[in-house]
Amino acid sequence: MQVGTLVKVVDSVVESFMLHNKNDVAKLEQELIEVVEAYNKVNNDRFIVELDIYKKGGNISAIFVTLRNATYLIQVKRYREFIIENFEDFIFMVSSELRSLLYNPEKTYEEAREAIRSYIQFYNEYFTPLELVELKKEDNKVTCIIKSSKGFTLIAEKSKD
């Protein structure tokens, strides 16, 4: 079996899962394992498969399938909406909230705090535990302090120029 064929099959399986709003993740995982095993049986460059499902409020937001062997890594990604994929994305989302809190008169402190909490909750669920220590709004400055269980503290700050 060619790698191109494997990629297309994996993509179709994930696409069909997303399109038909299926929820049986165990079945999806089983299907992907079977496809990869069938590939491994007839090829030398054997792959292992990894499935990551990101959910928000019980609904699937994105599905990532990673196929990896010793030399390279193939990722098939399907999104329904933007999701935080790493710490840089997380900081970007927090900074956007701070910017909005600083410049948008309709944005309330409570709304910003809730939004930041939801990003933290998402990050906690799929990456590493974080905790909101403080969200502070002054006249010309907003500051957010977030503590990680990995022994570091993030301070995101925005001030009016």
Added chain:
Amino acid sequence: MFLNNLLFFCYKVRFILSEHNILCMLLDTLINAINGILETYIMYGKDDVMKLKREMMDLVDSFNEVNKDRFAVELKTFKKANSIVGIVVTVRNPLVNITFRRCKERIAEDLEGLIYKIKEELHNPNKTLESIRDAIKGHLRLYTENIAPVELKELKKDDDKVTCIVKGKDFEITIEENKI
């Protein structure tokens, strides 16, 4: 006239073959070719990044010319003291993302990786503050050159802990490590 007709005929045949996926490069071939180039590059300790980039682009262009699932290629090289310690090549299209990594040592490819590297430095009991500072600056330089700008704001040692503050765009990260 004959030559023109012949050229036109060749073009038509090529178009028909390509349309029916008869004239195409297999994804496997592209993967093996990229892997081969990277292997040679790392094995012979070559340093000409521009040439490597050119080779990758030529390869992907020739794949794109005869295939429908066109790829874009991205090359990241991580350098330390002018020699390459890691290469990451990503070929991507809307469907799939293929990443090749060749690293001579562990490198920080994202912010959490950088924090981990700094923590490792802070945790080393045998190092002086100056050597820790130099090592951290090295990690920050690598991150700045390859990912996003960061700078060392403060590094201090108290009786029972070492603290490092790293500043990036819109954020600061304070990393603390207790002495062993």
